[in-house]
Amino acid sequence: MGIVALNKLTKYYPHGARGIIDVSFQIETGEIFGFIGPNGAGKSTTIRTLLGLIYPTSGSAEIFGKDCIKFGHEIRKDIGYLPSEVFYYDNMRVLELLKYSASFYGKVDMAHIKSLADAMDLDLNRKIDDLSYGNKKKVGIVQGLLHRPKLIILDEPTSGLDPLMQQTFFELIRTENKNGASILMSSHILSEVQKLCSRVAIIKEGRIIKIEDIQVMRSTAYKRMRVLFKDAPDSVFETIPGISDFKRIGSEFIFLFAGDINTIIQTISTQNILNISIEEPDLEEIFMHYYDKGN
Amino acid sequence: MTKVTGLRPLKRMNVNVLKQELHMSFRSWFWYTFSLLAMMFVFGGFFNFFKEDAALIDELLKNFPMEFRAAFGFADVNLSVVDGFFSFIFSYITLIGAIFGMKLGVGTLSEESRRKTTDFLLAKPIKRHEIVTAKLCSILVQLLTQNVLLFLLGAAVLRLITGESMDMGLFAAMSFSVFLVQLFFVGIGLVLAAQLDKIKSVMPLTLGVVFLFFIIELLNASLMEKALTFISPFSYFKGSDLLQNHGYDMLYVIIDLAVFILFTALSYWIYAKKDIHAV
Numbered sequence: 249m250g251i252v253a254l255n256k257l258t259k260y261y262p263h264g265a266r267g268i269i270d271v272s273f274q275i276e277t278g279e280i281f282g283f284i285g286p287n288g289a290g291k292s293t294t295i296r297t298l299l300g301l302i303y304p305t306s307g308s309a310e311i312f313g314k315d316c317i318k319f320g321h322e323i324r325k326d327i328g329y330l331p332s333e334v335f336y337y338d339n340m341r342v343l344e345l346l347k348y349s350a351s352f353y354g355k356v357d358m359a360h361i362k363s364l365a366d367a368m369d370l371d372l373n374r375k376i377d378d379l380s381y382g383n384k385k386k387v388g389i390v391q392g393l394l395h396r397p398k399l400i401i402l403d404e405p406t407s408g409l410d411p412l413m414q415q416t417f418f419e420l421i422r423t424e425n426k427n428g429a430s431i432l433m434s435s436h437i438l439s440e441v442q443k444l445c446s447r448v449a450i451i452k453e454g455r456i457i458k459i460e461d462i463q464v465m466r467s468t469a470y471k472r473m474r475v476l477f478k479d480a481p482d483s484v485f486e487t488i489p490g491i492s493d494f495k496r497i498g499s500e501f502i503f504l505f506a507g508d509i510n511t512i513i514q515t516i517s518t519q520n521i522l523n524i525s526i527e528e529p530d531l532e533e534i535f536m537h538y539y540d541k542g543n
Numbered sequence: 544m545t546k547v548t549g550l551r552p553l554k555r556m557n558v559n560v561l562k563q564e565l566h567m568s569f570r571s572w573f574w575y576t577f578s579l580l581a582m583m584f585v586f587g588g589f590f591n592f593f594k595e596d597a598a599l600i601d602e603l604l605k606n607f608p609m610e611f612r613a614a615f616g617f618a619d620v621n622l623s624v625v626d627g628f629f630s631f632i633f634s635y636i637t638l639i640g641a642i643f644g645m646k647l648g649v650g651t652l653s654e655e656s657r658r659k660t661t662d663f664l665l666a667k668p669i670k671r672h673e674i675v676t677a678k679l680c681s682i683l684v685q686l687l688t689q690n691v692l693l694f695l696l697g698a699a700v701l702r703l704i705t706g707e708s709m710d711m712g713l714f715a716a717m718s719f720s721v722f723l724v725q726l727f728f729v730g731i732g733l734v735l736a737a738q739l740d741k742i743k744s745v746m747p748l749t750l751g752v753v754f755l756f757f758i759i760e761l762l763n764a765s766l767m768e769k770a771l772t773f774i775s776p777f778s779y780f781k782g783s784d785l786l787q788n789h790g791y792d793m794l795y796v797i798i799d800l801a802v803f804i805l806f807t808a809l810s811y812w813i814y815a816k817k818d819i820h821a822v
Contacts (some may be wrong), residue, residue, distance in 0.1 A: 292821050299666050301819040327667040333822060335659035337567065351559040352667040
């Protein structure tokens, strides 16, 4: 039984704005699950429905085996949520806000708050109004984790964090994960999903187009090939099946290849080659590939 | 044992939001309450002048057209008599009080959407109606403390500064009519806050609505149109009527409370049903 299970979750907005349609996936306990798609694809709508901020038009979602609307208040005891943009009440100090946040979960564990703040290099005595965007985000991270949630939901978590802080943040998330927390993380930046997640769901225009193991995704035999010819052949490559995303810069050919590597090597070797490189494509390229196929 | 552990977090949940609400609104509560008390103190102090020159003032006021006197609340009360004078003061204190009540209704429930903190609060383990309840409690605490202070200071001004005596039941009725009118506006404010997603600032909306009802009352007073009396809460507990009836006309108390209860219930319903969109 997954910790999160979405069953044909659908949300239509009034005025025809796109919501989500028949979104189904499961997150297993202890997993770090990525949720990727460009802005406006429906990531936030899905997440907000899980949190009970938005009511679904049809379909349902369960977290910890309970309906996320009916038992929302119970479920949220064990959820830590970091919204994509963080806002807080004016005129509060960081510590005041964190204590207020903790008060919803019963007892305040000051030692834990302090250790999280230390890890994120966050000054608890500052006024929130005076904080930079990145520092506000850190407050968001601490307040999302301070009650040791079983499920952590991160919506575009790294925007506004500098690369060094992103590293620290990822470390923190990995630690929470090792301590038993499951994680759902949405992003439009594949490299960060790649760093953390074990599985991803790809969403496009409100529909899930693929759910894939990240290892499988990367090893689906796609290779990024660059071949520099002495005299570029004219038409040989167009006849080879499995080539996509073909680009030609002078006498250099750049393309993605999926299929039997022997056939392509044999074809290439009939020509006079100056240089060749065969690489794992980055996730971005694979993603675009899935995305095109979705069309 | 299970009962205790089951109840405790629930109680604490409501109290922490209530505390936060009171904390955030203390400053505005303080200044509104201070202003109301200052008004009571300063205007109450004027009574002695009115009393001394009663004949002269009556003469002066008679020169105003009837409609004007009616509209400004001194057509059918005698300002040189202490109860008439206080009923006149209270009509203006009620106006300021109403503004505060409306501001609380609109401001408290729209606090999160204005500050964009809805995600923060609603992602917590709390039901939406519990949030509305905590906010409503905060409003009632503020209004009740304000009205008790107003009554106490009013009674002190009456006794110590004017040196007159007045039926204290009647005085209490006058004083707490401020609270009743405030409830009317709290109800309206809550519904507006629950329904309108994009309230940027509270005061324009507050002043607009309160003055709309105040103008209806001014029209009512000068046109003497009975039907208008039901529309504006400023007409429900007018000093001159209280003096005549020796207390409230229960019909208006019922209408007033019905508006408060219905609109508050409606705001619970809207708040619980609405989608909270990303900012």
